[in-house]
Amino acid sequence: MTASLLAAAGLARELAAAVDQLRRITVQVRAHGAATGAGILWTGGESEGRGLVITNAHVVRGDRATIELSDGTAARGRLVARDLKRDLAALEFEPTSATPSAAVRDSPPLRVGDLVIAIGHPGGLVGAVALGIIHGAESPREGRTARWIRADVRLAPGFSGGPLADATGRLVGVNTMTHGSLALAVPAAAVEAWVRRSHALVAS
Amino acid sequence: MSTVLQSLSSELADAVQSAGGAVVAIHARRRIPASGVHWRPGVVVATNHTISRDENITVTLPDGTTAPASLAGRDPGTDLAVLKLAGQSFPTASLRPETPPKVGELVIALGRPGPSLTASWGVVSGVDGPWRTWQGAEIDTLLRLDLAIYDGFSGGPLIDGAGRVLGINTSALARGVPVTIPVATVERAVSELLERGSIRRAYLGIGTQPVRVPESLVRKLELKVDVALLIVSVAPGGPADRDGWLLGDVLLELDGAAVSDPTDILAKLGGDRVGRPLAARVIRGGQVKTLQVTPGERPKSRVA
Numbered sequence: 001m002t003a004s005l006l007a008a009a010g011l012a013r014e015l016a017a018a019v020d021q022l023r024r025i026t027v028q029v030r031a032h033g034a035a036t037g038a039g040i041l042w043t044g045g046e047s048e049g050r051g052l053v054i055t056n057a058h059v060v061r062g063d064r065a066t067i068e069l070s071d072g073t074a075a076r077g078r079l080v081a082r083d084l085k086r087d088l089a090a091l092e093f094e095p096t097s098a099t100p101s102a103a104v105r106d107s108p109p110l111r112v113g114d115l116v117i118a119i120g121h122p123g124g125l126v127g128a129v130a131l132g133i134i135h136g137a138e139s140p141r142e143g144r145t146a147r148w149i150r151a152d153v154r155l156a157p158g159f160s161g162g163p164l165a166d167a168t169g170r171l172v173g174v175n176t177m178t179h180g181s182l183a184l185a186v187p188a189a190a191v192e193a194w195v196r197r198s199h200a201l202v203a204s
Numbered sequence: 205m206s207t208v209l210q211s212l213s214s215e216l217a218d219a220v221q222s223a224g225g226a227v228v229a230i231h232a233r234r235r236i237p238a239s240g241v242h243w244r245p246g247v248v249v250a251t252n253h254t255i256s257r258d259e260n261i262t263v264t265l266p267d268g269t270t271a272p273a274s275l276a277g278r279d280p281g282t283d284l285a286v287l288k289l290a291g292q293s294f295p296t297a298s299l300r301p302e303t304p305p306k307v308g309e310l311v312i313a314l315g316r317p318g319p320s321l322t323a324s325w326g327v328v329s330g331v332d333g334p335w336r337t338w339q340g341a342e343i344d345t346l347l348r349l350d351l352a353i354y355d356g357f358s359g360g361p362l363i364d365g366a367g368r369v370l371g372i373n374t375s376a377l378a379r380g381v382p383v384t385i386p387v388a389t390v391e392r393a394v395s396e397l398l399e400r401g402s403i404r405r406a407y408l409g410i411g412t413q414p415v416r417v418p419e420s421l422v423r424k425l426e427l428k429v430d431v432a433l434l435i436v437s438v439a440p441g442g443p444a445d446r447d448g449w450l451l452g453d454v455l456l457e458l459d460g461a462a463v464s465d466p467t468d469i470l471a472k473l474g475g476d477r478v479g480r481p482l483a484a485r486v487i488r489g490g491q492v493k494t495l496q497v498t499p500g501e502r503p504k505s506r507v508a
Contacts, residue, residue, distance in 0.1 A: 010208040018209060112323045113220030113312065115213035133216060133312075135354075136322035152324035152352060167213035181324075181352035 015131070018117060018169045023127045025102045025171075026119045026162050028068040029059050029077070029091075036060070038120045038162030039067065039091065040174065041101045042195065051075075051095040054191055055161030056176050057082050060089045067093050070127065081198035086186060087176050088194055089161075102163060104188045105170035110134050115167045116151050118175055118183065120159030130154055135182055149173040149185040159183075216325070219367035220312060224321040226297040226369075227314050227360055229264035230273075230287070232257055237264070239315040239360035240287065241372060242296045247398065248287040249390060250359040252278045253376035255285050263287065265294055268319055277397030281341030281405060282385060283374045286397040297361060300368035301387040304345055307331055311349065312363050313373050313382070317356020326351025337377050340405050340470040340502070345386045347371065353382040404475035406499035409442020410435050412455060412466050417487070425492050431464040432456045432487070443500040453495075454487040473499060 025041040037059035042052040053067055063079040077091035111134065118130045132153025137146070151164060155178050164173040164185040173185030226242040230250045238254030240263065248263060255261065255278065263273045271292055278285040305311065305328045312325045330348035337343060349362070353375060361369040362384045371384035385393075396403050412433035422430050433455040438445050455463055459472050459482045472482065481498045 007208060011212060014207070014209040111214075111217035111221065112224070112321055113213075113217035113325075115209065115216060133323060133325045135324060136320055150322075154352070167209040180354065182354065 015117075018165070018167070019119070019129045021100075021169045022117060022119050022129075022163055022165050024070050024100050026070060026127065027053055028121055028126060029053070029055050029161060030066040030068060031060060031062055031064070035121060035124060035158070036065070037158060037160040038175075040161070040163045040171065041069075041099055042090070043101050049094060051093050051099060051101075052080075052195070053077060053091040053093060054174060054195065055089050055091065056174065057084050057087045057089045059161040060091065065091060067091060069095075069099060073097075081195075083194060083198070086190070086194060088174065088186060088191065090195060090198060102171040103169070104192060105166050105168075105172050106189075110137065110149070110166070110172060112137055116153060116172065117165045117167075117169070118151070118153050118155055118159055118162065119165075120155065120162040120175065122156035122158035125158075128158075130159070132183070146187055147190075148176075149187050151183045151185065152181070153183045154181050155183045215365065216312065219363060219365055220314065220321065220323050221367075223297065223312075223361060223363045223367040223369065224314055224316075224323075225266050225295045227266065227316045227321060229316040229318060229356075230254060230261065230359060231263070231270075232261040236317050236356045238356050238358050239317065241359070241361050241369065242289075242294060243299075243390070243394060245296055246289050246292070247276070247394065248273060248289055249372055249394060250285045250287055251372070251374045251376065252280055252283045252285045253374070254358050261287065263289060264316065264319055265292060266316075266321075267294070277401040277403075279341065279393055279397060279403040281337055281339040281403060282343065282389060282393050283337070283376045284372065284385065284390060284393045284397070286394055297369045298367065299387050300364060300370055301391065304386070305331060305347060305362075305364070305370050310365050311351065311370065312365075313349075313351055313353055313357055313360060314363060315354065315357035315360035315373075317354070322354065322357075324352050324354060324357075336467045336470050340473060341403070342389075343377075343383075343385055344388045347384040347386065349382055349384065351382065357382075404478065405502040406473035406475065406477035407442070407502035408444045408449075408469065408473070408497055408499055409439030410444045410449065410469075411437035412469065414464055414466075415454065417454065421487070421490070424490075425487065427456065427492075429456070429462050429464065433463050433466065433469070435486075444497055447495065447497045449486075449495060449497065450488065452488075455484060456487060456492070457485040458482060459484075 039055035075093040240250035332346035
């Protein structure tokens with residue numbers, strides 16, 4: 001085998017491994033029996049035996065949803081926070097066993113051209129993957145995080161609420177909408193800030 | 205630890221960053237700006253269809269500063285335009301003219317539809333020989349891409365995995381389907397546009413449409429072909445009009461070669477044909493006639 005074929009084989013193997021890991025933190029969200037989108041295991045239940053799933057507000061219309069984990073087990077999810085403006089929702093559930101959770105990429109900042117991996121469930125296909133690159137870096141305003149991560153990755157309905165991750169499998173955003181063939185994701189940093197804020201609200 | 209995946213990711217970002225240093229935004233139309241490439245020192249290549257004014261053109265450089273640019277020439281045929289920038293020093297694009305792209309090669313399209321750089325990736329899905337645009341320009345290679353092109357990408361480069369430019373992207377040559385004009389064609393156009401301001405192409409002033417010649421007529425006139433070109437428009441005062449060509453003539457041959465498609469005519473109309481008479485065979489009134497025409501120079505039309 002030539003060096004380039006070996007590299008390609010290594011690439012395929014690593015991609016498969018990264019996708020495998022990401023699938024484990026991606027859940028299906030169902031409401032009234034119908035699959036409505038994807039979600040991300042934010043905390044796996046180590047805190048007080050409760051797990052937290054982050055998804056899009058438009059994926060959870062009511063205040064309850066069924067969460068189906070990648071191992072096939074289902075749990076009842078209860079809406080604890082929703083932000084229609086940011087299109088984010090948080091669901092709490094009681095995991096039956098320890099579940100993995102998303103690792104967020106803090107640094108370095110994403111560059112245009114960086115590889116990204118999206119996981120979702122388009123058209124009932126569970127754990128589908130789409131590969132793309134960062135399309136543009138929205139220049140963040142002074143002291144504020146960018147509003148959207150724009151990625152050149154072809155998503156379909158069913159990817160909503162699922163993870164957008166970097167080449168190492170770390171979470172960079174929540175896939176939220178498409179504009180042509182462009183995917184728009186809420187940056188992971190913005191989600192973190194939102195979870196902290198809204199959890200404080202829920203606790204109080 | 206995924207090392208191959210990670211290094212691919214950073215190599216792609218490196219390629220974008222290095223090539224992006226020669227990609228500018230062109231402000232020469234309403235709505236969003238388009239892209240351009242710093243091709244030679246002080247010379248920026250852009251697309252003709254994204255330049256809707258000849259004056260007050262500005263360019264946003266990779267460092268975010270804005271500079272005035274002057275239009276040196278434009279060519280609707282290749283959809284290329286050349287702008288001149290004075291007194292700016294920033295990198296020119298690194299070109300890859302010698303090895304043509306291969307089917308399956310990973311490529312990136314860059315654009316700067318504003319201050320910041322944008323990218324989309326894909327693969328080359330087909331490479332073919334020379335082809336002709338609807339306005340008669342010959343493009344050296346037909347590159348088909350499996351790649352999404354976004355607003356404002358026209359005029360931006362298609363680059364390889366090492367950041368080298370393979371051509372200029374435009375959405376105006378194939379009904380919105382992205383087309384890449386290869387480096388060799390761009391180089392030729394840039395030289396001619398810098399020298400003359402336009403690209404010389406011969407012109408007859410006719411519009412044609414392929415028609416099937418009735419079998420009886422084929423037999424009667426002992427024709428070798430049964431498809432010819434019906435002349436459906438004659439530009440008033442144009443070369444064909446001056447030389448007595450008529451609406452309804454059916455063109456069989458031009459310069460000794462059978463014609464069955466409008467591009468067969470364009471193939472005979474290089475810039476060197478201007479002023480040199482061509483012989484043609486037509487069917488007129490049920491008879492085959494031999495006509496002459498002296499091509500003129502294609503008027504400078506503008507595609508908005």
